[in-house]
Amino acid sequence: MAVPENMLCSKTHEYVYEEDGYYYVGLTDYAIEQLGDIVFVEFPVVGEVYSKGEIFGTVESVKAASELYMPLTGRIIEIQEKLIENPELLNENPFEKIWLIKVEAEFFDEDRLDLIDYETYKKELE
Numbered sequence: 001m002a003v004p005e006n007m008l009c010s011k012t013h014e015y016v017y018e019e020d021g022y023y024y025v026g027l028t029d030y031a032i033e034q035l036g037d038i039v040f041v042e043f044p045v046v047g048e049v050y051s052k053g054e055i056f057g058t059v060e061s062v063k064a065a066s067e068l069y070m071p072l073t074g075r076i077i078e079i080q081e082k083l084i085e086n087p088e089l090l091n092e093n094p095f096e097k098i099w100l101i102k103v104e105a106e107f108f109d110e111d112r113l114d115l116i117d118y119e120t121y122k123k124e125l126e
Contacts, residue, residue, distance in 0.1 A: 008115035010071040016103075016115065023072060023108065024099035027059060027090065030125055035061035038090045043079040044101065050074065052111050056101065059090070071115060074105030 004017040004024075013031035016023050032038065040060040050056050050070045057068040080100050083089060089098055105111065116124070 003118050007118050008071070008112060009118055009121035010069065010115055012069045012071075014069060014071045015118070016071045018108070022077065023074060023103040023105050025071060025101045025103060026099040027068070028121070030122075031066070032090055035059060035066055036063040037061055038087045041080075041083045041087045041090070041100065043084070044076050046076050046079060048076050050076065059087075068100065070103075072103065072105050072108055072111040074103035074108075076101050077104050078102035 007015050007017040009015045013028045016025050038061050042058040044056045052073045054070050055067045056070050059066050
């Protein structure tokens with residue numbers, strides 16, 4: 001499974017990485033594994049601004065529902081539309097273009113202070 005090189009993770013199991021000046025937010029493989037088979041994703045409204053730590057959506061699985069927390073402050077500029085009809089795609093590979101939202105952010109340098117790289121994240125789960 002290919003993990004983006006500059007990916008950072010939150011303690012609430014969301015990830016974020018930057019590409020072409022935008023930030024992509026998704027759920028880590030650990031979170032998806034804990035949830036089980038994903039059956040529904042509730043997305044935010046494109047154009048809305050969310051603060052770091054604010055709930056921006058929900059993921060539901062056959063086991064449970066989980067709230068999604070913003071790992072950075074920013075404006076939602078795109079949602080992963082293919083997950084509306086096919087939420088189970090998250091189960092296949094959360095890092096291969098299966099991000100949840102695309103965000104425009106101005107203060108990422110500040111927001112990233114409590115985020116950790118993927119290797120450290122995995123070690124903390126052990």
